[in-house]
Amino acid sequence: MPPTLGAGLGLKPEHYDAALACTAEAIWFEVHPENYFVDGGPRLAWLDAIRGKHPLSLHGVSLSLAAxxxxxxxxxxxLAALVRRFEPALVSEHLAWSAWRGVYYPDLFPFPRTSDALARIADNIALTQDVLGRAIAIENPSHYLRIEDHAWGEADFLTELTRRTGCGLLLDVNNVYVSANNLGYDARAYLDSLPALAIMEIHLAGHSVDGEAAGLLVDSHDAPVAPEVWALYAYLIAKIGPRPTLVERDGNIPPFASLMDERAMAQAVLDRHVVRT
Structure with a gap:
């Protein structure tokens, strides 16, 4: 793990001043680049100021790579213009689709993992990387229902994508926990099946229980990271070593100090496994 990237936080507008003043060692901040697709104005000025103090990550939600x-x-x-301007430490996207025939949807949708889908997504990742001039990381999705037409297991699918394109993986541990609960598989076995060297970044987030479907968990990002997710994260870091780790919060945003407390928990896990020379 590069020495400047430890545990980071998603950057929220209400926390710009606190983030700018933050002096925590190895902290970094992640934004959705789509919120900064503008030619000028205060948003880019704020991001310029943050980038002057801390590394940035761009986490896209609209490329619809599985379309x-x-x-x-x-x-x-x-996106390429933002990459050139801010030189982010990490750039990532989702293994999902979110646009259809020119219409963008406010969600990240699943797809059957077929060989045709693998070839199509690999082509889309390759195009993205060519335009950006750098490798990106692909995030594993959250699952809420079983799709019967998969020809590939998810871990094998992700592994093959990294082999064909040279992309990395953004491993969302909360997504793993939510999906394992909803589909009934072993979360640790899933972590064990991924190529450790391809994991460029890790996400941690909170989830909620669906009020209509008994036992269904939702990747809601509106609560603190759950103890079970912390336990999976500690298991993963002990296995693969420290990786840049983001604590995500997109709803019920608490004060910056509360997020920093969660960030400190992630940093403590990373610090326990740093190889010192």
């Missing part, structure tokens, strides 16, 4: 068409070129060019 049946390439990413929209205007979005790719806007």
């Amino acid at each position: 049946d068409v390439p990413p929209e070129r205007r979005a790719l060019d806007s």
Whole structure:
């Protein structure tokens, strides 16, 4: 893990001043680049100021890499402009689709993991990396229902994507826990099946219980990281070593100090496994 990237936080507008003043060692901040696809104004000025103090990560939500068409070129060019301007430490996207025939949807949808889908997504990742001039990391999804048409297991699918494209993995541990609960598989076995060297970044987040479907967990990002997710994270870091780790919070945003407390918990796990020379 590069020495400047330890545990980070998602950057929220209400926390810009606190983030700018933060002096925690190895902290970094992640944003959704789509919120900064503008030509000027205060948003870019704020991000310039933060980048002057801390490393940044760009975590995209709109390239729709699993769609049946390439990413929209205007979005790719806007992302490339941000990458050139801010030189982020990490760039990532989701293994999902979110656009169809020019219409964007406010969600990240699953797809059957077929060989055709693998080839299509590999092409879309390769195009993205060519335009950006760098490798990206692909995030494992959360699952809420079983799809019967999969020809590939998810870990094998992700592994093959990294082999074909040279991309890395963004491993969301909360997504693993939520999906394992909802589909009934072993979360640790899933972690064990992933290629450790390909994991570029880790996400931690909170989840909630669906009020309508008994036992269904939702990757809601509106609560603190659950104890079970912390336990999976500690298991993972002990196995693969420290990786840049983000604590995500997108709803019920607490004060910056509360997020820093969670961030300190993640940093403590990383610090326990740093190889000292």
